[in-house]
Amino acid sequence: MNRPRILILTFGCRANQYESAAMVRALRRDYVLVEDGPADVCLLNACTVTRLADRKARQAARRVRRTSPVARVVLIGCLADAVRQGLARFDAADLAAGNAWKGRIATVVEAALAGVRGHLPLTDPTPLDEEQSDGQRGRVRALLRVQDGCSLACTYCRPTMVRGPSRSKSIDAAAAEARRLVELGFPEIALTGINLAEYAPPDGRLPDLVRAILEIPSLRRLRIASINVSGLTDELLDAFSADRRVCRHIHVPLQSGDDRILAAMRRGYAAAGYEERIARTRERLPDATFGADAMVGFPGEDEAAFRRTCELVERVGFANLHVFRYSPRTGTEAVRLPGVVPERAKRARAERLDASWRRALRRLLDNRIGSTQDVLVEECRNGQWLGYTRDYIHASFESATPISLGVERPVRITGAGEGRLEGVSDDRDDSG
Numbered sequence: 001m002n003r004p005r006i007l008i009l010t011f012g013c014r015a016n017q018y019e020s021a022a023m024v025r026a027l028r029r030d031y032v033l034v035e036d037g038p039a040d041v042c043l044l045n046a047c048t049v050t051r052l053a054d055r056k057a058r059q060a061a062r063r064v065r066r067t068s069p070v071a072r073v074v075l076i077g078c079l080a081d082a083v084r085q086g087l088a089r090f091d092a093a094d095l096a097a098g099n100a101w102k103g104r105i106a107t108v109v110e111a112a113l114a115g116v117r118g119h120l121p122l123t124d125p126t127p128l129d130e131e132q133s134d135g136q137r138g139r140v141r142a143l144l145r146v147q148d149g150c151s152l153a154c155t156y157c158r159p160t161m162v163r164g165p166s167r168s169k170s171i172d173a174a175a176a177e178a179r180r181l182v183e184l185g186f187p188e189i190a191l192t193g194i195n196l197a198e199y200a201p202p203d204g205r206l207p208d209l210v211r212a213i214l215e216i217p218s219l220r221r222l223r224i225a226s227i228n229v230s231g232l233t234d235e236l237l238d239a240f241s242a243d244r245r246v247c248r249h250i251h252v253p254l255q256s257g258d259d260r261i262l263a264a265m266r267r268g269y270a271a272a273g274y275e276e277r278i279a280r281t282r283e284r285l286p287d288a289t290f291g292a293d294a295m296v297g298f299p300g301e302d303e304a305a306f307r308r309t310c311e312l313v314e315r316v317g318f319a320n321l322h323v324f325r326y327s328p329r330t331g332t333e334a335v336r337l338p339g340v341v342p343e344r345a346k347r348a349r350a351e352r353l354d355a356s357w358r359r360a361l362r363r364l365l366d367n368r369i370g371s372t373q374d375v376l377v378e379e380c381r382n383g384q385w386l387g388y389t390r391d392y393i394h395a396s397f398e399s400a401t402p403i404s405l406g407v408e409r410p411v412r413i414t415g416a417g418e419g420r421l422e423g424v425s426d427d428r429d430d431s432g
Contacts, residue, residue, distance in 0.1 A: 012047025147193025197231030
């Protein structure tokens with residue numbers, strides 16, 4: 001008897017990406033996992049952070065209906081929880097299951113194949129210590145989700161409404177999973193969660209987890225995917241500075257550079273405090289770079305508030321910046337705030353902020369010319385080897401010899417292109 005074919009489509013954050021990889025691991029023994037083409041069940045691991053995220057999931061469902069007319073379409077994750085709570089509509093799925101069902105994905109698939117329709121009942125989430133991932137095939141960086149949920153309740157944020165309060169994976173379980181991922185061949189581990197600043201297992205804190213994972217001798221790189229500014233404690237910086245394998249790049253969500261807007265968002269910090277912590281980090285880690293998310297068009301954002309965001313972005317000099325427009329989300333407090341910003345103004349501000357960031361990025365890239373950077377090779381395209389430096393700057397380079405993916409090579413930086421460094425590697429042959 002042929003095994004059913006399962007297609008998993010993933011949208012949204014790194015936590016979703018990790019959870020999809022965990023679902024692959026849970027299903028691969030009894031089902032055929034496909035990346036495209038006809039399927040018997042399609043799992044839409046969908047995000048609901050913006051209206052665009054909702055729309056992408058609906059478009060994906062329509063594509064599946066065309067390519068696999070008999071497939072059972074299952075909506076799972078944040079968007080499914082939002083639908084249950086009446087915060088969103090999604091009529092394109094046969095079955096819906098909230099985030100808590102991801103740890104019981106085989107049961108979800110069985111229900112879909114049996115013709116169950118509607119929304120699976122509420123259930124308790126599987127303890128994080130029980131989830132496991134084998135990483136994503138074809139990647140050199142493995143995500144390790146160690147935390148879920150959030151207690152901040154930012155006024156614009158729907159994912160925290162549907163993922164629930166903060167939960168943490170124990171240090172013992174996380175370190176064991178990291179060790180297995182390294183044994184599977186991943187040279188880099190990236191720690192991720194919904195709010196890593198709230199990581200608080202019974203057996204320690206985030207700096208303790210960093211130190212535990214660094215005990216794995218064959219690990220080449222450890223990265224913190226994203227952490228709110230409150231999590232940049234001196235103890236965490238101590239753990240960073242003690243071992244060069246910890247990558248000196250930290251993604252620290254910003255959202256706005258204006259105190260009035262930050263207060264309306266209920267972010268819990270002021271712009272000056274954010275900059276002070278970045279400066280403190282640079283004192284401890286002089287070669288550190290930073291990434292951030294920045295939102296434009298939040299209700300009440302006037303030209304002066306937007307300008308303060310642009311000025312802060314230029315002062316910090318982020319290595320990467322995700323600029324996005326505020327999206328009203330039903331059920332959040334922000335939809336009731338006055339001072340709605342027109343969509344045209346949002347688009348214009350997003351373009352201006354991106355231009356401000358790119359000017360700062362160009363200065364950062366130019367400062368790297370003439371240096372030698374260690375680049376973790378991720379792919380080869382059009383004769384160029386591509387990867388990321390330890391401070392998470394995209395780099396392309398030439399090499400006279402073949403290079404295995406996942407190998408870290410020293411690259412002499414000779415120039416800077418559009419958003420990335422360019423250089424030349426030495427000629428050591430380490431393809432084997």
